[in-house]
Amino acid sequence: MDLSRCDVESAMADHSFFGGLSSEERAELMDRGQVQTATSGTILFQHGEAYRGFYLVVKGSVHIYRLSPEGRMLVLHVMRPGESFAEVPLFEGGNEDTYPATAETLADSAFLFFPEAAFLDFIDHNPRTALHMLGQMAGRLREAVRQLDAVSLHDVQERLARHLVEQVPAAPDDPETPPTVKLDIPKSILAAELGTVPETLSRALRALEEENLIRSRPSEIALMDVRGLRRLVRRN
Amino acid sequence: MDLSRCDVESAMADHSFFGGLSSEERAELMDRGQVQTATSGTILFQHGEAYRGFYLVVKGSVHIYRLSPEGRMLVLHVMRPGESFAEVPLFEGGNEDTYPATAETLADSAFLFFPEAAFLDFIDHNPRTALHMLGQMAGRLREAVRQLDAVSLHDVQERLARHLVEQVPAAPDDPETPPTVKLDIPKSILAAELGTVPETLSRALRALEEENLIRSRPSEIALMDVRGLRRLVRRN
DNA sequence: CGGCTACTTGACTGTGGTCAATTGGTGTGG
């Protein structure tokens, strides 16, 4: 897999937290990380496994999920370049030192992997870092609450509508061309992100299309009536 | 409402994070907080309101919840003495400075309230604090993931069984007396904690009772067969 | 003792998950 040092640097710069560091700090951090690559469909770690460290996505994508006993999948998050994941066990008291979910690549991907000890050591020498991490964690927590709200208080159509309008910039770039969401992941993963199954997602798409709110194509969805979609989502 | 300084100190000592501070640090922090009291049923803040600060429960209890448009309630957490809540907006970048959920007292309660600025200032002078906060946040995040898993991947009976066995110490204190969960909150709140409604909780309790797994009394539940309950929960 | 609230029970319904069959789109090999 081809992967330049430049790609790694750009992923770190994009990162919501590493991006806030000085370039010297970033360089030091990069030295502590190990570049790893994985082909599509590789499981990086599984729910319950002993913790080793966390990842920064440089290239490709990863879905973080949990499985029901019957094998149904709930996707907690799809991680893309510039995002990091699996930091939670870093900061918990040693009592729980396992991955809280499973991570699997959705495409050929590259990462910077930070072993637990190396990163904790970095934080010791850069205490300001902890505050940035706090910001990151807080954001994730709010996100988790929203997802909880969605799954348990809203039906699939509403969740889908919310997901779509969130993918689109608040101010339309061109009032005439309908904004479009490109699907870079299989619909089965999108379904699991919404807490449902492909069959139900399929029906929800058709329902929205019949109300002329969207136009669903194989790998992209045009939002024909953003205002109408937002009305579905209103009332959070 | 009667409330001694001693109660406040003991709540802080119990707290998973403040408990790790030195007594001098704790004293300084206490000076920055304001004692507040509220009668049962008081709304401390509502989802979407501008952020003011966070709370430490000294006495009583509080449920943190979100409402569906139709008014159904999802309880994210019930906070008891020694626990703190609403820290999330403290650490998020200024973009989102609102409470992510609603907080309402379930009984006459007392708090230590920390205004945003006062606490951030404290952290500046006690950088080690940030690490403890990180631990706290990480734990919450894992908890949120578990709740998400439960709500979307397990039925009400399983969720109830899990909730019950988690309330009980791993090692039974007396192998003959069945461990008992005391209900200090209305069943309607417990229902909302499980992501359901009182009617369904009622039926789930009856179902477990008919399988001789529990014995349900008006305000306490005896776990007659912990092993059997755990079997329901197994497969997380 | 009366009235209020919390809880329970019953009957009904709808959303959405499952299973099975079909379609469609893509890549490979003849």
Place this chain on the structure above:
DNA sequence: CCACACCAATTGACCACAGTCAAGTAGCCG
């Protein structure tokens, strides 16, 4: 270049969990 094969996505038929509405019961406080 077409045909087949494979996997993703869709559609249809079915069903069950759980939410709603309504009525009834129990427990508690005034």
